[in-house]
Amino acid sequence: MTAMLNVRDLRAYYGQVQALHGLEFDLNEGSLTTLLGANGAGKTTTLRAICNMVRSTGSIEFEGKPLSGRSTENIVRLGIAHVPQGRGTFTTMTVEENLQLGAITRKDSAAIVSDIERMYDHFPVLKQRHTQQAGTLSGGEQQMLAVARALMLRPRLMLLDEPSFGLAPLIVRDLFRILSKINREDKVSILVVEQNAQLALELADKAYVIETGRIVMSGSASEIANNEDVRKSYLGY
């Protein structure tokens, strides 16, 4: 089986500083894959490189199409939704406008209306707040909005950058439950970057561990979860 996302020899640079050193990994269609790693390991940079938001070399292929040389907005239009760190919420706009922006590249206006309703089913709190300015939502609500906005694209692949960041544990559980439901029911492949390794490994089917810009370990999520080094370094027991 060929992978949906194929990353080979990926090197990324911030000015003179090299952040990724020949990263290689695959993501299979329908999979929920997680990239684990400490602060500064290169997780965010990997996601940003996929969307061409940082200077990089190497090859990234999505469904057989090379992504290099495409602009961020064209990569998004291929069906890759990216929920960035800090969530990328349009804070001065209403919740509903945020959802419409998620679908801004789509032309099927009737389906957009029904998709917005579907998002309100996934995340009832967004319905209550649909006329409210997105900047006034709580952190957890904003993260739900960010995921919902990404789904409005009807993506084939969703990239999530530390969705648990700054959220209360209960809300994180809730969010991850919804993510796994979306992965199974809506057939959206997910690549999630996390520092909360325990939760990410419970959820994912496949995992990679990044250290200083290189993949140092890969395997099924349960293999990784049972690996002694990973347990010591990332799970803390």
Add this chain to the structure above:
Amino acid sequence: MELFTNQVLAGIATGAIYACMALAVVMIYQAIDHLNFAQGEMAMFSTFIAWQLMQWGVPYWGAFLLTLAFSFAGGIAIERLLFKPLAKAPILTNVAGFIALYAIINSFAGLIWDFTIKQFPTPFGSSPFLGSQLISTHQAGMIGVTMILLVLLFFFFRFTRIGLAMRAAAAMPESARLVGINTSWMIALGWGMAAAIGSIAGMMIAPVVFLEPNMMLGVLIYGFAAAVLGGLTSPFGAVVGGFLVGIFENLAGTYIPGIGNELKLPIALALIIVVLVVKPAGLFGRPIVKRV
């Protein structure tokens, strides 16, 4: 009392023009974070185009619409050719670009149409409006056209998808790209719309100030004052600022001794400085807080 009412109404009428110019300035400022010093010259050039079309026998409203289309295309062309390549350049490079654009347009207009003043017609006539001596039909028309424009713009930005995309691109460019918006073209579109709005201001004010290459200098400074007063980050504020500045200009000219037409420009500049010192974000602007 009648003098006061008269001056306020006249202030609202010229304020409508300042509001348009301020709106054009704010649209470009929101998109690229720079003040377009050439906004007035672009409007002046557009007005000459309208005048030329009418000289060739095109009726007023036909010339009006053709000028809007020309200005829209011209604004986009200027952005693509001059300011898109400067997008990542330092501030001073951009300022130099705007000043160059100012000089180029001004000289070209002088070259093509020379510097003598020309009469520009008004479609509204200049008789007293509704029989009252307070305001002329042209002044009423200026206010009316501006109001229609503002309502149209409000609906465009509030209720259309492209308006939503433009707002998103201006507010948060990176997030906008991540939902698939081509932010670069949204900026170009903003330039086109700003140029078209400016051309309306030019065509409306030309019957009052007469058409010549330097006719928009004063108007643009008042437009800047309006934008700064209302807040450079707020289109709504720019419009309110325009009307306030128009009224203020007229009342100051009438009631403060010594301020005639000669001192009108210093008043606008003084206003800009006072606002920047006392309330830099303007009346309706968002103060920009940066974490350091």
